[in-house]
Amino acid sequence: MSSSTERFARTADLVAARQDSRAPRLAEEVRDFVRPRGDEHCLDVGTGAGALAFALAPLVREVVGLDPVLELLELARARRLANTEFVEGDGTALPFADGTFDLAGTHRTLHHVAQPELVVAELARVTRIGGHVLVVDQLAPVDPAAASALHEFETARDPSHTRLLTDVELRKLFAANELSLVR
Ligand SMILES: C[S@@+](CC[C@H](N)C(=O)[O-])C[C@H]1O[C@@H](n2cnc3c(N)ncnc32)[C@H](O)[C@@H]1O
Numbered sequence: 001m002s003s004s005t006e007r008f009a010r011t012a013d014l015v016a017a018r019q020d021s022r023a024p025r026l027a028e029e030v031r032d033f034v035r036p037r038g039d040e041h042c043l044d045v046g047t048g049a050g051a052l053a054f055a056l057a058p059l060v061r062e063v064v065g066l067d068p069v070l071e072l073l074e075l076a077r078a079r080r081l082a083n084t085e086f087v088e089g090d091g092t093a094l095p096f097a098d099g100t101f102d103l104a105g106t107h108r109t110l111h112h113v114a115q116p117e118l119v120v121a122e123l124a125r126v127t128r129i130g131g132h133v134l135v136v137d138q139l140a141p142v143d144p145a146a147a148s149a150l151h152e153f154e155t156a157r158d159p160s161h162t163r164l165l166t167d168v169e170l171r172k173l174f175a176a177n178e179l180s181l182v183r
Pocket of ligand 1: 068108
């Protein structure tokens with residue numbers, strides 16, 4: 001287990017309680033931003049207790065949530081909806097074939113992964129051509145001094161924090177994986 005996954009195993013109940021309190025707002029944001037058709041097969045990487053999966057579930061055909069932390073997956077399964085499924089796995093090496101999903105997303109997870117570029121590459125790989133990748137995360141400030149100060153603050157607050165990407169870094173990752181920015 002990495003320090004990130006240990007931290008989430010230890011605080012699983014807290015993560016799930018925060019998720020529950022934010023759920024109505026996230027559901028609204030996902031509906032307005034993603035605007036699904038209704039027939040999509042979706043993936044939520046770093047699902048935790050299922051935050052993005054449950055926001056998507058009423059709007060799409062089915063959602064698979066994936067996370068390495070069993071304690072969180074248990075809480076997700078306890079909240080399970082009929083069209084959701086939760087599996088153990090690592091976002092940097094997804095156990096799915098190329099082009100499996102219509103929509104693959106990740107919510108507030110990239111900055112907890114040592115190599116976020118691998119997660120973006122895996123999201124792109126498992127999404128079918130013409131499908132969509134959704135990345136939701138905090139952005140690093142463009143100013144290097146402000147980025148460094150924020151990094152120190154976030155790491156002190158939460159040792160599972162790895163790094164925030166800037167808007168430019170994310171755009172470069174999307175381009176490197178042949179993703180074009182829609183919104
Ligand atoms: C801040 S929580 C966010 C959970 C959920 N997406 C949400 O919005 O409530 C970060 C999540 O990233 C997961 N995580 C950490 N490393 C990961 C990895 N290599 N692959 C997939 N998920 C990972 C953690 O287990 C945790 O569930």
